[in-house]
């Protein structure tokens with residue numbers, strides 16, 4: 001999940017629904033607020049400018065980063081079963097917050113086919129990205145009715161109008177839900193439940209708890225791509241906000257905390273130093289960090305509870321053999 005800016009050829013989605021397309025003013029404000037906080041923090045949505053999106057795409061190809069590959073393998077193996085469950089009660093329209101346009105989306109749309117998928121509604125704040133996605137999909141799947149919806153999906157989603165009797169399925173792959181803290185994840189899923197409408201569906205990709213060593217290497221790859229992705233936010237602040245971060249004076253640090261069940265990514269200051277940004281000076285002690293991302297890992301019971309709290313009942317689940325990742329189908333009980 002764009003994780004999402006104008007990423008645009010990317011499968012990534014900014015975890016706040018912004019499409020990464022935030023203004024300089026909002027970026028500066030968020031940076032100042034986050035750096036003033038104790039402990040210091042920045043939103044992971046600022047990873048995803050063009051460079052960050054390319055780095056995220058490179059992460060998805062890394063041998064250590066099992067997440068994308070595993071979710072894709074589940075979809076490849078189970079797409080027709082998933083499509084049959086989704087369309088068991090009749091045709092549907094697929095709403096995708098974050099306008100993926102990626103391989104997973106294509107697999108799902110192809111498996112549904114023209115009889116069972118009446119429309120695809122990509123939702124993204126970045127209109128340009130949305131149009132690009134729509135054009136590509138129309139060319140590849142000429143039967144598909146693509147109806148782009150320009151909005152910040154964390155604030156607004158299309159209404160669950162069912163038109164010609166079609167139900168709605170909200171598709172949110174990539175374990176982007178994991179980049180939301182639990183209360184925010186519940187709020188977002190409630191919004192999805194509302195958008196799905198009564199008896200509508202939510203199809204969610206969720207990364208599962210596993211051996212911490214596997215998680216550790218997924219976020220500490222040997223080639224240092226994740227480190228470059230993490231530091232990209234410092235480069236962005238220098239280039240876009242006139243900050244003077246010395247990139248070599250911060251280390252990438254990512255670890256799994258088993259009690260909250262999350263990976264935390266940090267940038268750790270390698271010495272005492274001062275950084276200027278927006279006319280303000282921030283002091284970093286030696287070893288002080290900026291938390292740049294949290295990535296929650298779920299077990300099935302937790303995911304089911306999260307769904308229930310948001311008005312979603314777990315209807316089906318598909319896991320890979322090593323039980324690393326789950327594709328979960330929820331029915332909206334709103």
Ligand code: AVI
Nearest residue numbers: 001003059174175176226295
């Ligand atoms: C987009 N999101 C699900 C990724 C994750 O695994 O939390 C972002 C990422 N951060 C480091 N590597 C990948």
